[in-house]
Amino acid sequence: MKIGLRDLVLNPEILKAGRRILLSGTVYTARDAAHKRIIAMLNSGDAAPFNLKNAVIYYCGPSPAKPGAVIGACGPTTSSRMDVFTPKILEEGVKFLIGKGARSEAVVNSIKENGAVYLVATGGAAALLSKTVKKADLIAFEDLGPEAVYKLEVKDMPLIVAVDSTGSNIFELNRTVTSQKSTH
Amino acid sequence: MRKIKSETIINVVENLCAEANFELPVDVLKALEKNVVLEKDTAKDILEEIIENANIAKEERIPLCQDTGTANFFIKVGRNVDIVDGDICTAINKGVSLGYANNYLRGSIVSDPIERKNTKNNTPANIYIDIVSGDKIEITFLPKGGGSENASALKMLTPSVGWDGIKEFVLSAVGEKGRNACPPLVVGVGVGGDFASVGLMSKKALLREIGSENESAFYGKKEIELLNDINKLNIGPMGMGGKTTALAVFIEIKPAHIASLPVAVSIQCHSCRRKTVII
Numbered sequence: 489m490k491i492g493l494r495d496l497v498l499n500p501e502i503l504k505a506g507r508r509i510l511l512s513g514t515v516y517t518a519r520d521a522a523h524k525r526i527i528a529m530l531n532s533g534d535a536a537p538f539n540l541k542n543a544v545i546y547y548c549g550p551s552p553a554k555p556g557a558v559i560g561a562c563g564p565t566t567s568s569r570m571d572v573f574t575p576k577i578l579e580e581g582v583k584f585l586i587g588k589g590a591r592s593e594a595v596v597n598s599i600k601e602n603g604a605v606y607l608v609a610t611g612g613a614a615a616l617l618s619k620t621v622k623k624a625d626l627i628a629f630e631d632l633g634p635e636a637v638y639k640l641e642v643k644d645m646p647l648i649v650a651v652d653s654t655g656s657n658i659f660e661l662n663r664t665v666t667s668q669k670s671t672h
Numbered sequence: 673m674r675k676i677k678s679e680t681i682i683n684v685v686e687n688l689c690a691e692a693n694f695e696l697p698v699d700v701l702k703a704l705e706k707n708v709v710l711e712k713d714t715a716k717d718i719l720e721e722i723i724e725n726a727n728i729a730k731e732e733r734i735p736l737c738q739d740t741g742t743a744n745f746f747i748k749v750g751r752n753v754d755i756v757d758g759d760i761c762t763a764i765n766k767g768v769s770l771g772y773a774n775n776y777l778r779g780s781i782v783s784d785p786i787e788r789k790n791t792k793n794n795t796p797a798n799i800y801i802d803i804v805s806g807d808k809i810e811i812t813f814l815p816k817g818g819g820s821e822n823a824s825a826l827k828m829l830t831p832s833v834g835w836d837g838i839k840e841f842v843l844s845a846v847g848e849k850g851r852n853a854c855p856p857l858v859v860g861v862g863v864g865g866d867f868a869s870v871g872l873m874s875k876k877a878l879l880r881e882i883g884s885e886n887e888s889a890f891y892g893k894k895e896i897e898l899l900n901d902i903n904k905l906n907i908g909p910m911g912m913g914g915k916t917t918a919l920a921v922f923i924e925i926k927p928a929h930i931a932s933l934p935v936a937v938s939i940q941c942h943s944c945r946r947k948t949v950i951i
Contacts, residue, residue, distance in 0.1 A: 508714065521788065551738045551778035560776055561735040566819040566852045588819070589852030589911060610721045610910055611819065611854035612943040614738040615729035633790040634738075634778050646721065648714060648912060659851060662906055662913035 490644060496605075497542045497583060503605050503649045505656040510644040511607070515544040515586065519565055521635040522628070523573040530580060537628035537637055540580040547587035549634035550624075551614070559624040559640070563614030564588040567606070571595050578602040590659040591651060600655030607647040620645040674750075674807035676951060678758030681809070684949050685767025688813040689743070690775040692947040693735045696726040699882040700858075700919070700944045707856065707916040715914030719856075722909070722942055733775075737943045740777040741815030743768045743797035746876065750806035760809075761799055769793035780818065800872065812879060812948040820857070820941040823849035826871055829933040838863060838935050839898065845937040846902050846918070851911025854941035857918045858882070859902065862936040865926035874936035877922035879946055891923045898923075909942075919944075 493513025496503070503509065516538050518526065526536050547567050551560030567587030574585065575598035583604050588611040591599075599606055609617060623641035630636050650658045701723065708719045729736040745764055755763070772779060772794040781795065782788040804810075825845040829837050842861055850857060862873030886892035898921040908914025919942070928934065 506714070508717065549738060549778065549780075551735050551740060552776040554734075554776045557734075560778070561729075561738040561740075563738050565739070566822065568852055569822075588854065608910065608912075610718050610725075612737045612817075612941055613721045613725040615732065615734040615736060616721060616725040618734060619728070633792060634780070635790075648910075650912075658913075659911060662908070662911070 493544065500583060500603055500605050500653045503652050505649050505652045505658045505661065507649045509607075509647050509649065511647050512643045512645070513544065513641075515546040515640050515642055516627075517546050517548045517550065517638040517640065519547055519549050519635045520569050521632050522637050523570055523577070525629060527573050527576055530576070536580070538639065540577070540582050542581060542583045544584040544586065545577065545582055546640065547585070550638065551634070553624070559618055559621045561614035562618050562621060564609040564611055567591055574598060578604050586647060596651055596655055596657050599651050600653065603653045605649060605653055606651035608650045609645065609647055617645065673752055673754040675754050675756050676809060677756050678763040680951060681755070681760060681763035681811075682767040682770065684811060684951060685764050685813070686771040686774065688811065688947055688949060689768060689771025689777060689815070690733070692813050692815055692945045693740050693775070693777055694733050695730050696736055697944065697946060700942070701726055703882045703919040704856070704942065707919070711909070711914050711916055714912050715908045715916065718909035718912065719916065735777055736945065737817060738778055739780060739817040739819065740772065740794070741780065741817050741945070742821070743794055744814040744816055744875070745797050745799045746812040746814065746879065747799065747801045748804045748810040749801060750808045751803055752807035753809055760801065764797055764799055765795045768797045769795050809951045810948060811951070812946065814879065814946045817854070817941055817943065820853040820939045823853035823939040824874070824937055826867070826934070826936040828867065829935055831931070831933045833933065835894065837933070839901070841935050842898055842937050843901055843905070846907070846939070847905055850905070850917060850939065851907050853939045854943065855907055855911060855918065856909055856916045856942050858940040858944045859898070859918050859921045860938035860940065861898070861921060861923045862938070863923060863925045863934070864928040865934060866929065866932065867934055869926060870934040870936040871938070873924040873926060874938035877924040878938055878940045878944070880922045882920045886923060891925060895921045895923050
C-alpha cells in the first residue's frame with residue numbers, strides 16, 4: 489500500500505501491525521547521540537532542531553554521499569538503543585518511528601498512549617533504501633558526523649508496521665506463535 | 673627473506689575495504705537464495721529485498737549497509753617475510769583510512785568510549801596477527817556492524833553443564849537479541865580456551881564459508897543441531913517471523929581449564945561481509 493505522510497498523520501489507525509507500506513514524505517534521521525542532545529535541549533527549555541509535532545524519526549546514520557548522489561547507504565539502525573529516549577520524544581509529539589528490531593514494553597505502552605506507530609525497514613538493505621531518498625539536508629549536529637540530523641524526502645520507502653497505535657506488536661505476535669507451537 | 677613493501681599492504685587493504693563493503697560473498701548470497709523458496713509472505717519479501725540490495729550495491733558500488741563496520745583484520749604473516757618501510761599495523765590502519773575515505777564508507781569508530789568523538793576515518797582497526805610458516809601475508813577483512821556485535825554474548829559456564837548448557841546459552845543469546853541483529857544470522861560459537869580467547873574464537877568462526885564442513889564430525893553434527901533449533905525460534909528475517917533465523921552456525925573449540933567451560937557467541941548479521949587476499 490502506498491501512503492503519504494499527510495494521510496498517515498490523519499489516520500494512524502489504518503496502519504495495522506504486520507502491514508507493508510510504501511511511505512512518501514519527510515523524515516528526520518536521529519540516532520543515539522542526536523537523541524541525547526535533543527532530550528537535553530528539551531530538558532533545558534530549548535526547542536528541538538526540528539518541529540517534533542507529528543514528525544517521523546528515522547533511526548539512521550547514513551554513509552557519506554558519493555559525488556552526485558543524494559545520500560549514501562541509509563538503512564535503519566537498531567531501535568532498542570533509543571528506547572530510553574522514546575517515551576519523552578513521543579510525549580513531545582513525534583508520531584512515527586522507523587528503525588529495526590523489537591522495542592521495550594515501556595516504548596510499546598508509550599506508542600499506544602500517544603497514538604504513535606513504530607515501523608521497521610529492512611536492516612542491511614541500505615543501498616536499496618538509498619534509492620528511495622530524493623533529497624537530504626543536514627539540519628543539526630554536524631559535528632556528530634554520521635550521527636547528525638538529516639531531513640530526508642523519501643518516496644515509496646518500503647516499511648512494515650511493527651507496533652501500531654493500538655499497541656499491537658508484530659514481535660510479540662511472533663513470540664506467541666512460537667510458544668503456542670512449543671506447547672503442542 | 674621475501675621483502676614486501678608496506679605500500680603494497682596499504683593498497684591491498686584500501687581495495688579490500690571497498691570490495692568487501694560493496695559485494696556480498698557468493699556463499700552468503702547462495703544461502704539467502706536457497707532460503708527464499710522456503711519462506712512466504714513478509715519473510716520471503718524481506719529475503720528478496722536483501723538479495724536485490726546486494727545486486728544494487730555491487731552494480732552501483734554503494735555500501736551493502738550504511739554500517740560499514742568495525743574494521744577487523746585477521747592476518748597470517750609468513751615468518752620469511754620482511755616488511756620494508758614500515759610495520760604491518762601502521763600499514764593496515766593507513767589502508768583503512770584511505771579505503772574508507774576514498775570510497776565514501778562510514779566512519780563508525782569513536783576514539784574514546786565515554787567521550788565518543790568520531791575518528792572520521794574508521795581507524796583504528798582491530799588487528800589480530802598470527803605468525804605462520806612461509807613467505808606470504810594473508811589478509812582477511814571482516815567489517816562488522818555494531819547492531820549484530822551488540823547481540824553477541826560470552827559466559828563462563830561450569831563444566832558439569834556440558835553440551836546441554838552450551839546449547840541453552842547459544843539459544844538464549846540468539847533468542848534474546850537475535851531479532852535486533854538483522855537476521856538471518858551467521859552464528860559463531862567459541863567453546864573452551866579462556867575468557868580472552870573464547871571471544872576471538874567465536875569471531876574467527878564467522879570467517880568460515882557457508883556450506884563448509886567442520887573438521888570434526890562431532891562438532892559438525894552439533895552445528896546442524898544448533899542451526900535447526902535456532903531456526904525453530906520463529907525469529908525469521910528481520911525478526912518478523914519465519915523459518916530463516918540463521919543461515920549457518922560455526923563452532924570453534926580449544927582445550928580448557930579443568931574448572932572452566934567458556935562459551936562465546938558472535939552474532940553476525942546477514943550482511944556477512946568478508947574477503948581474503950594473499951600477498
